[in-house]
Amino acid sequence: xxxxxxxxxxTAVDMTAMCDVAFLLLTFFMLTSNFIQKEPVVVNTPSxxxxxxxxxxxxxxxxxxxxxxxxxxxxxxxxxxxLLTKMGExxxxxxxxxxLKEFSLVNKFGVPINLMKSYLALKSEERDLPQxxxxxxxxxxxxxxxxxxxxxxxxxxxxxxxxKADQAxxxxxxxxxxxxxxxxxxxRYNLLTSLKTVADYQ
Amino acid sequence: xxxxxxxxxxxxxxxxxxxxxxxxxxxxxxLGFLLITxxxxxxxxxxxxxxxxxxxxxxxxxxxxxxxxxxxxxVTILLGKDNKVFYYEGTRENDIDPVLNQTxxxxxxxxxxxxxKNYDIMVKVRELKATKExxxxxxxxxxxxxxxxxxxxxxxxxxxxxxxxxxxxxxxDALDEMAICNIGRYAIVDITPxxxxxxxxxx
Numbered sequence: 001x002x003x004x005x006x007x008x009x010x011t012a013v014d015m016t017a018m019c020d021v022a023f024l025l026l027t028f029f030m031l032t033s034n035f036i037q038k039e040p041v042v043v044n045t046p047s048x049x050x051x052x053x054x055x056x057x058x059x060x061x062x063x064x065x066x067x068x069x070x071x072x073x074x075x076x077x078x079x080x081x082x083l084l085t086k087m088g089e090x091x092x093x094x095x096x097x098x099x100l101k102e103f104s105l106v107n108k109f110g111v112p113i114n115l116m117k118s119y120l121a122l123k124s125e126e127r128d129l130p131q132x133x134x135x136x137x138x139x140x141x142x143x144x145x146x147x148x149x150x151x152x153x154x155x156x157x158x159x160x161x162x163x164k165a166d167q168a169x170x171x172x173x174x175x176x177x178x179x180x181x182x183x184x185x186x187x188r189y190n191l192l193t194s195l196k197t198v199a200d201y202q
Numbered sequence: 203x204x205x206x207x208x209x210x211x212x213x214x215x216x217x218x219x220x221x222x223x224x225x226x227x228x229x230x231x232x233l234g235f236l237l238i239t240x241x242x243x244x245x246x247x248x249x250x251x252x253x254x255x256x257x258x259x260x261x262x263x264x265x266x267x268x269x270x271x272x273x274x275x276x277v278t279i280l281l282g283k284d285n286k287v288f289y290y291e292g293t294r295e296n297d298i299d300p301v302l303n304q305t306x307x308x309x310x311x312x313x314x315x316x317x318x319k320n321y322d323i324m325v326k327v328r329e330l331k332a333t334k335e336x337x338x339x340x341x342x343x344x345x346x347x348x349x350x351x352x353x354x355x356x357x358x359x360x361x362x363x364x365x366x367x368x369x370x371x372x373x374x375d376a377l378d379e380m381a382i383c384n385i386g387r388y389a390i391v392d393i394t395p396x397x398x399x400x401x402x403x404x405x
């Protein structure tokens with residue numbers, strides 16, 4: 001007696017197409033992405049109508065938080081090593097190869113040069129804690145900021161200066177920064193802003 | 203997975219059946235979307251905007267250079283406390299102080315004055331923009347001609363001076379107004395005792 005088989009329809013869906021789509025999107029994101037870079041402080045930039053985009057490479061980025069602390073960073077790992085070596089020579093601080101290696105991985109930092117050694121010894125999570133993010137001194141007495149910029153410029157002439165400052169930063173801090181840059185004849189630089197919508201200014 | 207399990211059962215019954223070559227793709231899809239999620243969260247799609255400014259070099263700003271600016275063309279903007287803005291035209295002449303006006307960075311504030319001051323040039327730039335939009339001009343030509351218009355000899359010269367009570371946002375707002383009003387000649391300069399004197403009178 002032949003058993004009548006009712007063939008049950010399988011609920012399994014063919015995943016091949018979905019898989020194709022997923023990997024297509026994945027490829028797109030992988031190719032177009034540039035990763036968000038970790039910044040030591042959160043900065044709220046003011047908005048402007050300017051629509052010029054900043055180039056990807058050869059940027060000296062200067063970060064100023066609302067309290068006026070200055071952070072500094074350049075791109076290019078070899079250049080970072082060169083920069084710290086030169087800066088160490090200028091301030092009589094000798095850095096070991098391990099410390100130079102560690103420094104080449106630091107995106108932006110804000111410590112006086114005499115505390116750089118202990119800063120590099122910290123774990124990367126601890127570096128951004130408020131007690132460790134002191135800011136680079138840029139007073140007229142001890143203007144390390146000016147030296148960082150001029151030495152970085154000496155390594156690569158192509159470097160452009162980009163200042164990203166918080167909108168609450170007081171004017172004296174900005175004036176001090178601009179004054180320092182003026183002293184080393186860096187008169188062209190970029191100010192990073194976020195985009196203002198049309199409604200904001202009409 | 204379920205398909206594979208079903209097939210082994212069939213085998214145990216002794217019936218020979220061809221092994222299916224189908225592979226279950228579900229885990230692979232899972233993995234794919236997991237990675238997509240990661241990349242979407244970790245990327246910054248838009249680059250930040252930037253304003254390019256050129257500061258005067260240190261040697262150039264001398265007392266002489268500043269007085270060279272014709273008083274009739276000079277407008278000084280003082281950035282004050284609590285987002286207030288003050289402006290005056292010209293400078294002290296024959297012991298008569300210029301009138302210090304107070305305004306703000308709203309569209310009806312500083313901008314109205316600048317538009318009035320720079321009206322001819324704004325009209326010319328607007329016309330130029332219209333010809334460009336009619337596809338009669340390339341971007342390069344447009345930029346070149348715009349530069350020619352805004353560096354007109356009769357255009358006002360704006361001096362932006364920040365007091366210690368102002369903040370960075372005020373400065374950017376001021377620079378923004380310069381861009382909106384097509385002002386070609388402006389400079390960020392240090393505040394002078396004369397300006398502080400004028401401000402003190404207002405307070």
